[in-house]
Amino acid sequence: MHGDGYDVVVIGAGLVGGAVAYGLARAGQRVAVLDEEDATYRASRGNFGLVWVQGKGVGRPEYALWSRASSERWFELSEALTENGGLAPNYTRPGGVIAALSEEELSALDSMLAGLKRAVGNAGYEYEILDAARVRELLPACGPEVVGGAYSPYDGHANPLKLMRGLHASLAGLGADYLAGARVDAIRPLDGGGFDLRTERGTITGGKVVIAAGHGSKALGAMVGLDVPVHPEHGQIVVTERTAPWLGHPTLGIRQTDEGSMLFGASHEDRGFDTSVLARTSRDIAHRAVRVFPGLASLRVVRTWGALRVMTPDGFPIYAQSRAHPGAFVFTCHSGVTLAANHALEASRWVIDGEIPEGMACFAPDRFDVPQAA
Amino acid sequence: MFRRLPDPTGTIAFDFEGTTFEACEGDSVAAALLANGVLGFRTTPASGAPRGPWCLIGNCHECLVEIDGEPNRQACMVEARAGMQVRRQHGARVIPR
Numbered sequence: 264m265h266g267d268g269y270d271v272v273v274i275g276a277g278l279v280g281g282a283v284a285y286g287l288a289r290a291g292q293r294v295a296v297l298d299e300e301d302a303t304y305r306a307s308r309g310n311f312g313l314v315w316v317q318g319k320g321v322g323r324p325e326y327a328l329w330s331r332a333s334s335e336r337w338f339e340l341s342e343a344l345t346e347n348g349g350l351a352p353n354y355t356r357p358g359g360v361i362a363a364l365s366e367e368e369l370s371a372l373d374s375m376l377a378g379l380k381r382a383v384g385n386a387g388y389e390y391e392i393l394d395a396a397r398v399r400e401l402l403p404a405c406g407p408e409v410v411g412g413a414y415s416p417y418d419g420h421a422n423p424l425k426l427m428r429g430l431h432a433s434l435a436g437l438g439a440d441y442l443a444g445a446r447v448d449a450i451r452p453l454d455g456g457g458f459d460l461r462t463e464r465g466t467i468t469g470g471k472v473v474i475a476a477g478h479g480s481k482a483l484g485a486m487v488g489l490d491v492p493v494h495p496e497h498g499q500i501v502v503t504e505r506t507a508p509w510l511g512h513p514t515l516g517i518r519q520t521d522e523g524s525m526l527f528g529a530s531h532e533d534r535g536f537d538t539s540v541l542a543r544t545s546r547d548i549a550h551r552a553v554r555v556f557p558g559l560a561s562l563r564v565v566r567t568w569g570a571l572r573v574m575t576p577d578g579f580p581i582y583a584q585s586r587a588h589p590g591a592f593v594f595t596c597h598s599g600v601t602l603a604a605n606h607a608l609e610a611s612r613w614v615i616d617g618e619i620p621e622g623m624a625c626f627a628p629d630r631f632d633v634p635q636a637a
Numbered sequence: 638m639f640r641r642l643p644d645p646t647g648t649i650a651f652d653f654e655g656t657t658f659e660a661c662e663g664d665s666v667a668a669a670l671l672a673n674g675v676l677g678f679r680t681t682p683a684s685g686a687p688r689g690p691w692c693l694i695g696n697c698h699e700c701l702v703e704i705d706g707e708p709n710r711q712a713c714m715v716e717a718r719a720g721m722q723v724r725r726q727h728g729a730r731v732i733p734r
Contacts, residue, residue, distance in 0.1 A: 288690050504709045505682060507729040523682055558732045565698065
């Protein structure tokens with residue numbers, strides 16, 4: 264540990280904290296990453312692994328463009344992690360499909376994507392609405408219930424566990440200090456700048472502090488005058504035995520991993536801080552997957568898990584620096600895989616610069632302060 | 638490599654890749670193959686390297702074999718039966734169209 268303190272202390276060693284810390288360490292900052300225990304509610308152990316753009320940003324076109332920028336930057340992130348950490352997160356971007364099981368679903372996709380294209384204007388937004396024949400060209404495994412779908416060239420996927428391990432291996436290789444069992448109990452702003460963090464492993468001093476602690480960010484933000492209204496949203500994933508390559512494109516909710524397993528997911532439930540797996544949720548997830556791709560019915564399920572997304576009231580990320588205590592940042596989102604490249608290669612620079620760019624001001628939590636219309 | 642403990646149960650015969658093997662009643666397919674000197678149960682989808690049982694309690698999926706035409710069965714979780722047709726699992730299974 265650095266006796267004279269760190270340039271930046273990142274609270275949270277999941278995909279958000281890990282990515283920001285990685286970017287900081289790459290830029291030569293002296294970084295400490297503080298983690299809790301294995302039993303923590305960590306969203307980063309439960310990711311589905313999509314790097315997804317299609318349909319994101321309805322009502323917030325900046326989020327559509329931010330997600331798309333990350334899917335571009337992911338190529339660089341993947342290469343950098345392979346070089347720094349010796350572990351490829353296996354990012355590929357073959358384009359993603361949302362399958363429609365009815366004409367209603369198909370026309371809803373059409374109007375959603377047309378609306379996004381209008382909203383981003385000159386930035387451009389490519390997609391294709393697929394008819395029954397075209398969707399089968401992309402995904403011959405589609406069953407008879409699939410009437411069409413939507414395709415986006417910006418969508419891809421990666422191995423989220425290799426991403427996590429790659430970030431940590433890279434951090435270690437770049438000389439960042441990773442401290443497990445270092446839950447932060449208090450953040451004390453120091454006169455003249457900097458922060459003392461009281462942890463279970465003693466006091467750690469940093470010139471700046473980044474709160475990227477998932478569900479823990481709410482309480483930590485309050486210590487430095489940052490409002491972080493996050494709540495847990497339960498998502499469940501079903502994994503099958505491995506098979507030979509069968510799905511050439513990831514779809515929203517069903518994808519085949521680089522290692523051959525099929526993942527079904529995309530449940531959204533409010534269950535508080537409960538990560539347990541419900542059979543009926545697995546059933547519903549698997550039922551839809553088999554309607555889309557009937558061949559999946561022949562596969563054995565080998566694992567299921569539940570994890571808690573870190574959700575904001577509007578579903579968009581929170582990026583903010585404390586006005587009361589400059590140098591204290593909070594970064595949180597529920598798309599830790601998709602946005603990992605942005606966090607590593609872009610958001611880390613905001614911390615070094617001491618400023619979040621004007622164009623990202625829409626992600627500050629003061630957007631939640633607007634009084635409800637009477 | 639493996640030697641049986643004294644076992645009072647009767648024996649059954651099953652087929653492994655065209656050869657008739659004997660197993661004790663109650664053996665898992667994995668135990669029966671190991672007792673017959675088979676170590677490589679499958680080859681991996683990634684590199685084609687041979688693999689055999691590791692955990693023997695249903696967790697590791699290293700002991701996959703084809704049983705009576707059904708691919709990717711966990712040999713340690715299936716009881717050997719008379720007349721069973723067992724083959725190695727070569728690489729990844731294929732989903733029938």
